[in-house]
Amino acid sequence: MEMKGEYKIPASREKVWDALNDADVLRECIPGAKSLEKISDTEMKATVEAKVGPVKAAFTGQVTLSNINPPNGYTITGESKGGVAGxxxxGADVSLVEDGPDATVLTYVAKAQVGGKLAQIGGRLVDATAKQMADQFFTAFAEKLGGGSAPAAEPAPATAPATGDIGQEAVAADVEKDPEVTAEAIEERLEVAAGRGVLGGPYVWGLLALLAVIVLIYIFR
Known part of the structure; x- marks a missing residue:
């Protein structure tokens, strides 16, 4: 699984760097984040909560920074666990480039491995939903730093549908077509698909929480 993106933030590079290292700012902007704890100068733990249908669950993740080059960027690696959900x-390489005195372009290239129930859902749906959650984060992040425009990003890479993924791929296609779709709307569409039996049952209940942690692993400290 691979993701990449480019976002323009209406703030100076130093301000963006400081905000990416501020646990309070990240907690306020990451969808579903309940806590962010700084363990050391290069490590952080997160708890992300999600509710899908009747089930509400918390998932934990931990990330570590390396190749730190303030305010230019860093490499981030991490792992999240969601019990039986997967x-x-x-890891990801993140870079910040000045775009004038009051704007910064953030780019990232990330790769991840998923397992458990999450791996059964289908790569295209995972990519598309994680991409939407990243967009939601950067929209909130940009507004918090500069009250500016929504981020621009490269589209999530497409993955060929696998056998049995028809329901997942239909939801993924809807997500890709609608840039304004919310996490709640995705939940509803997944529940409808699950009700038809095309998603294989209750393992979808932990999907969005795990995706939120994936986004955390990819981009944030």
């Missing part, structure tokens, strides 16, 4: 682990 796990995610991977």
């Amino acid at each position: 796990f995610a682990k991977g």
